[in-house]
Amino acid sequence: MSAPTTHAGPRRPTPPVLLLVTEALRTDRAAMVGLLGTLTVFATLPAGLAVASGALVGGLDRLRALGWPGASRQVLLAAAGLGLVFLAQLVLPMVARVVAERVGRALDRAVSGRVVAALAAPTGLERLEGPDTQELISGVRGGLIATNLRDAVTGLVNIGLVRAAATLSALVLLGYRWWVALGLLAAYLVAMVVVSRLYQRQLVSADGTPAGLARALYLKSLIITPGAAKEVRIFGLADWLLAGYRDEWSRALARVRAERSGALRVSVVSTVAVAAGQALVFVPLAADLTAGALTPGRFTAFAVAAVGCGGFLLASPDLLHIAVGGETVRAVRELERSSGPTTAGTARRPVPRAGAIVFDGVGFRYPGSPDWVLRGLDLTIEPGTSTAVVGVNGAGKTTLVKLLCGFYRPTEGRILVGGVDLRDLDPVRWQRHCAALFQDWIRWSLPLRDNVLLGAPGHPAEQHELDEVAKTSGLDQVVDELPAGWDTVLSREFDGVDLSGGQWQRVGLARALWATRAGAGVLLLDEPTSALDVRGETELYDLLLAAAPGRTVVLISHRFATVRRADQILVLAGGRVVERGDHRSLMDAGGEYAAMFTAQARRFREEDQA
Ligand SMILES: Nc1ncnc2c1ncn2[C@@H]1O[C@H](COP(=O)(O)OP(=O)(O)OP(=O)(O)O)[C@@H](O)[C@H]1O
Incomplete structure (x- = not known):
């Protein structure tokens, strides 16, 4: 009416x-x-x-x-x-x-x-x-x-x-x-x-x-x-x-x-x-x-x-x-x-402590765009598990994460968290519950310490906790080499130093990890380690999973060596999940995932031999 x-x-x-x-x-x-x-x-x-x-x-x-x-x-x-x-x-x-x-x-x-x-x-x-x-x-x-x-x-x-x-x-x-x-x-x-x-x-x-x-x-x-x-x-x-x-x-x-x-x-x-x-x-x-x-x-x-x-x-x-x-x-x-x-809308329900994240027939078009990025998307992410999302460029992987963060509302369908529609949750608390590292995360021109602590501003910063996070994200070596350690400003513009792409990625990861320490229950990683070599990335991912026990992890990556470790792998194409399962079952199915994995593995083998 x-x-x-x-x-x-x-x-x-x-x-x-x-x-x-x-x-x-x-x-x-x-x-x-x-x-x-x-x-x-x-x-x-x-x-x-x-x-x-x-x-x-x-x-x-x-x-x-x-x-x-x-x-x-x-x-x-x-x-x-x-x-x-x-x-x-x-x-x-x-x-x-x-x-x-x-x-x-x-x-x-x-x-x-x-x-x-x-x-x-x-x-x-x-x-x-x-x-x-x-x-x-x-x-x-x-x-x-x-x-x-x-x-x-x-x-x-x-x-x-x-x-x-x-x-x-x-x-x-x-x-x-x-x-x-x-x-x-x-x-x-x-x-x-x-x-x-x-x-x-x-x-x-x-x-x-x-x-x-x-x-x-x-x-x-x-x-x-x-x-x-x-x-x-x-x-x-x-x-x-x-x-x-x-x-x-x-x-x-x-x-x-x-x-x-x-x-x-x-x-x-x-x-x-x-x-x-x-x-x-x-x-x-x-x-x-x-x-x-x-x-x-x-x-x-x-x-x-x-x-x-x-x-x-x-x-x-x-x-x-x-x-x-x-x-x-x-x-x-x-x-x-x-x-x-x-x-200040009506959405005020607290974030459920347990329960799966469910995409139920989700369709999404960006505001003002006629094209559907996602359509009829159904998937379930069990709490405390790791899910990897793969797909070609433009398949909608980042969009999926943005919807999960509540940056946009689904054009159709709904996203449920522990059985509650995301629309009905307190949006601010939900976003504090998600620790995310996006492809274009911010390189703050601030001291290294702030670059990490800004993952959870206001959370008490104990030095031993910071050191643990640095170890997990492989940042400890970087800290040792910096002229003023944690207090080094990460910008030449402000009389500090600049880091390499890979070092910066470790800073970003440490920030996301700091947020999980402060209580975030969902860790979202959108190609967080693309600047690292394959071995470095795989090791880091293992460390991350170990450091975030009980956390729900969603990882987007084009690196199959990393992806294979996830409890669940989702293949996104045409705006929907076209394959799902763990590495073994997807390889046995011999579908798109198996083809992509085999092609990448062959390339790496050839490079190794060369
Ligand atoms: N803010 C936006 N407004 C309009 N369209 C967008 C916006 N962001 C992304 N898109 C479009 O949505 C589609 C999916 O983009 P998305 O970034 O989710 O893909 P992706 O699978 O993460 O790609 P990649 O592997 O290259 O990172 C693309 O066609 C893109 O152009």
Whole structure:
């Protein structure tokens, strides 16, 4: 049953100004209230200017008629008022801009932190890989959010200052002739709508720009990234990367630039048209002055008010900054909304201590992809046993592990853990229960000790336990050779050392093992030892199994010498398990496994003989 509809049409999106003001108030209420107060005071200044200059001219008029000291009080008061207004007009915008800068920076920090928190919160990867999220991530990483929000808050203040002042000036004109004030206001409103539309169009044309800019910056960064340095040199990629960077950069900005020049033309035309309207106000004013219907003082007050209305004409980039900042806030709110249910959903059952892992008719397509990676997948992994998964490249082995970790939900079918659907388990506890080493595990630029301990942050680190883990993963020799042992930073970038591929793999294994020590019951290894020689890998696997008694181990490997030791071997093809059994039974069956094993064994024999 679908949820009852609460409104007839799509809801109007909240205007960017409102979004920015509410977020800014949430971030730094005191500064924002001060800012709004400053704006309110500033808004009265042009009206004050009109009144004070009118009073001064009127006073001078009286002075001519009455002389000193009869009109002196009015003249002096008006002059003092005028001076105060000028001073405030000078000081208040400066104060407002400084406060706006502070609020903008605070907002930027808060929003960037919220994006990171929202991205880190979900246990699944779907949201993280979505194109909208990618754009936000590009924005956070490239510092674009920082610029967006700071410029938007400053823009709010700039526009707020002039618009508020212009509105009060228009109100002063009401005291002259209501139809003049309203006519002028109507003309300005039309111009404002036209200009806002133009900026909105610019915003639409900027859609996708952050992603384009991020691609460009990525290409440029490759030229100076140590990790890419070898290939950049050996294949002579520097020129190609630089050209690609320039190309992506200008393509990303091409539409924005084209739109910007169009916008400039139209805003100039609308500004001139409205300025002409404003000038027309001086016709009745002059006529009334000449006819004696207006005193020189009142004429001056209204003339100054008419000029003060010019703030409406402002078609500045601030409007674009406000629109962009508003969109950023909207996107962040949307991200937070969509991240919420994944973490705080209904799935709260504790992880069963015992019981098999069962894939029951599991089918899976990656979000947005029409292709089934797995379909009709049935398999059982008994607790405390080892299972090896084999299959050709792209068969879906890693995908199977990712589903098991709860990074994605099956498109169809279900995964049961001790009889409980994975969807109903507490996702965070389940992920802590799985220790995994993926093909692309992280090489933290941190001391070796942290590289291992991060397998279970917060778990008390006893040195003898760390040493045992190092022994099991073959890391002990590496520790002995490192200049500062466990405290050696594993990165040259941070004044440390770098390890070989095989040594790094042992670090990764030690991390996964540390997680099992901390209580993880399932050990998932996705080609964890591909950089080791065959003998090293086989020995290591034996050690691992011995070091993780009672743990459920799932191993993905293309090395059959290792695979053969598993209690159960699954052959994956066409998205399903096509063969299962232990090494002996699969060899006896003479199927795909036997063929792959024999081919690999023959190759190794030939290599040995050679
Ligand atoms: N994040 C993703 N989004 C869309 N498709 C993906 C994603 N990750 C993997 N795939 C696709 O899913 C299929 C299975 O990939 P998977 O990595 O599970 O294969 P594999 O058996 O582990 O391969 P290999 O032996 O090469 O590691 C491939 O066609 C791959 O392109």
